[in-house]
Amino acid sequence: MDRLKGKVALISGGARGQGAAEARLFTDEGARVVIGDIRDDLTRQTAEEINRRHPNAARAIHLDVTRAADWRAAVDSCVKEFGGLDILVNNAGIANMKGLEQTSEEEWDAVVNVNQKGVWLGMKAAVPAMRNRGGGSIINISSVFGIIGSTGSTAYHGTKGAVRLLTKAAAVQYGPDKIRVNSIHPGVILTPMVSEAITSQEQLDALLKMTPLGRGAQPEEVAWCAVFLASDEASFVTGSELVVDGGWTAQ
């Protein structure tokens, strides 16, 4: 119940999917959360739903992760509304399944801006506030596609691989500040991202065939791992990559 009691979290891309599941579980565990996303109505709805269960535990903010000014405002909101920042979940991401030659320069830049630059900007904005608190936990959401290749999704692979190493570089750099930095690598998680990108049952079945557990996961199954990494239970865990893929990359 109280695994995150007294902590303040900022979650990017928290309007729906895994980010919303993290916001719900974090507040169930006693944290207060600022949810940032570009889907303003849905962000507000998610925060309102949480506040009905845990009064005043959630705030919604417009956050485009590609914009440094939005990140500064989001971190300021954590400090002004809740007194500081302890946890950052760099969760916002966009999919692109195109292969190397099929990807346009505009598509490449869009995926890199959100999935890679957004993670860097988020850490850059959060670190000073965490330092003021005497430490913190940053959780960067990568993917199994940040560990292994596939026949498409070239830009996505590139960015998620970058997030894996950005995480380790930040873990080394900010260890002395007691800021832990870890990555999570989800496999097939049944969120709107998957239902929008995977349009046929055959496509989904092909992905699930690669998963030894034989199913896709609910977003909460990733969010519980984020709760662990955010909590003091993970006090000696930094620079690590937590694979949450039903066994996909074990084979």
Ligand SMILES: NC(=O)c1ccc[n+]([C@@H]2O[C@H](COP(=O)([O-])OP(=O)(O)OC[C@H]3O[C@@H](n4cnc5c(N)ncnc54)[C@H](O)[C@@H]3O)[C@@H](O)[C@H]2O)c1
């Ligand atoms: N679903 C999966 O199978 C899967 C697998 C591996 C990794 N991931 C990663 O998990 C994370 C969460 O994905 P999800 O499955 O919940 O997807 P989702 O599409 O349901 O949620 C992603 C959220 O990010 C937000 N977002 C997009 N661009 C943004 C921007 N510029 N600024 C702020 N917010 C923005 C969207 O509005 C959305 O609310 C992503 O980083 C994704 O790449 C997902």
